[in-house]
Amino acid sequence: MTDTVLAGPDTLATPAVARGPSAEPHDFQVVPLRGLPIVAAVLVGLVVTIATNKLWAIDFFHVVGGGLWTALDLFLGFVIGPILGSLAIPARAEFTKRLMPKMVLIMPTLVLCTLAAGWQLARHLGTLDASYSHHGWVVASFIVVAVMAVIALGVLEPANVAVLFEMRKPQPDGRVIGRLMHRFIVTAGITGAMQIAMLVIMTRLATT
Amino acid sequence: MTGDPIATSTRSRSAGASASPQAGAHPVLDRRFPPIAELAVLSVALMLSGGVYLAAHLPAPPPLGPAIGLLAAGAVLTAVAVTLLARLQSFAWRTFFLVARWAFAAYAVIAGTLGFVFVFDHTRGATLAVLVTTLVVFALDVPMVIAFTVARFEDTSLPPSA
Numbered sequence: 001m002t003d004t005v006l007a008g009p010d011t012l013a014t015p016a017v018a019r020g021p022s023a024e025p026h027d028f029q030v031v032p033l034r035g036l037p038i039v040a041a042v043l044v045g046l047v048v049t050i051a052t053n054k055l056w057a058i059d060f061f062h063v064v065g066g067g068l069w070t071a072l073d074l075f076l077g078f079v080i081g082p083i084l085g086s087l088a089i090p091a092r093a094e095f096t097k098r099l100m101p102k103m104v105l106i107m108p109t110l111v112l113c114t115l116a117a118g119w120q121l122a123r124h125l126g127t128l129d130a131s132y133s134h135h136g137w138v139v140a141s142f143i144v145v146a147v148m149a150v151i152a153l154g155v156l157e158p159a160n161v162a163v164l165f166e167m168r169k170p171q172p173d174g175r176v177i178g179r180l181m182h183r184f185i186v187t188a189g190i191t192g193a194m195q196i197a198m199l200v201i202m203t204r205l206a207t208t
Numbered sequence: 209m210t211g212d213p214i215a216t217s218t219r220s221r222s223a224g225a226s227a228s229p230q231a232g233a234h235p236v237l238d239r240r241f242p243p244i245a246e247l248a249v250l251s252v253a254l255m256l257s258g259g260v261y262l263a264a265h266l267p268a269p270p271p272l273g274p275a276i277g278l279l280a281a282g283a284v285l286t287a288v289a290v291t292l293l294a295r296l297q298s299f300a301w302r303t304f305f306l307v308a309r310w311a312f313a314a315y316a317v318i319a320g321t322l323g324f325v326f327v328f329d330h331t332r333g334a335t336l337a338v339l340v341t342t343l344v345v346f347a348l349d350v351p352m353v354i355a356f357t358v359a360r361f362e363d364t365s366l367p368p369s370a
Contacts, residue, residue: 031310043317046321112318112322116322119263123267138264139263142259142260146256146260150253154245154249157350158357161311161358165303165307165362166361173361175237
């Protein structure tokens with residue numbers, strides 16, 4: 001079986017048929033291979049940080065990961081999403097095939113760093129303990145993350161990957177891509193809105 | 209949109225058993241599937257609910273009844289989803305397994321990292337067993353949803369696109 005997910009351009013080069021005059025070949029990688037070593041390095045750093053119990057490094061992973069995750073969700077949901085929805089189909093396709101493969105690597109990495117480091121940080125600070133005066137806010141953050149995870153893992157990410165596969169076909173189907181992109185844009189908006197709730201919770205926890 | 213880089217396909221498809229018979233029906237979009245993705249997503253929701261429940265009690269040992277109930281319900285939903293999936297005919301299995309394999313590798317890393325954190329934090333015994341089993345079901349559900357969503361949009365009447 002050919003590994004098309006990670007295949008190079010030669011294995012899935014698209015014939016010229018069905019391309020517009022200025023369109024480039026649909027030979028992008030669904031998972032950008034060049035990004036994998038970076039992801040691996042970040043995850044190794046995360047594990048080493050947790051294993052060595054360095055509070056500053058744990059805080060760094062949580063704050064940087066969480067900040068980027070929240071910013072990206074808000075930016076995608078409220079800035080890029082509406083712009084994408086208003087673009088002509090060919091322009092949307094061109095933008096999507098450049099953005100989405102990067103998101104396939106970036107988002108899971110940020111989420112994992114934020115959650116794992118956040119858990120350790122909460123353990124260090126004692127906010128996981130049920131006796132902590134604002135433990136309810138901590139549990140609320142778990143719930144918001146869980147809801148976002150269901151939406152992201154159950155709808156957003158599958159739609160993202162499905163769009164990329166459709167766009168690699170010799171004759172991508174605009175209706176299929178349109179339906180999947182609609183899912184993506186709506187769910188990105190929902191997770192963006194939930195990130196606002198997360199910002200409220202986190203700033204509340206940080207200042208009490 | 210004809211002529212566009214992602215022009216709407218005019219390909220015909222020898223109708224799947226559940227394709228809509230109406231004129232102009234889309235061979236891929238109008239094909240009906242059992243609720244495989246829905247069941248798997250519901251299972252993910254149950255796994256996350258169990259995780260939130262346990263996390264809300266840790267580091268103290270939590271009452272495991274609710275977490276085990278959520279885990280069992282999620283595992284049953286996953287088993288039903290897998291059964292429904294296995295009974296599908298005329299499905300893009302090659303695409304499904306291709307995506308599932310890579311997605312599973314990714315989510316095994318994610319679940320493994322989270323499992324490492326719990327072990328590192330001295331979570332032990334039945335609580336750890338429930339958490340690890342929850343992560344295992346989670347790591348099966350998500351790749352299944354992703355792979356199914358990709359494969360369901362493959363037109364199985366055509367040669368594979370890759």
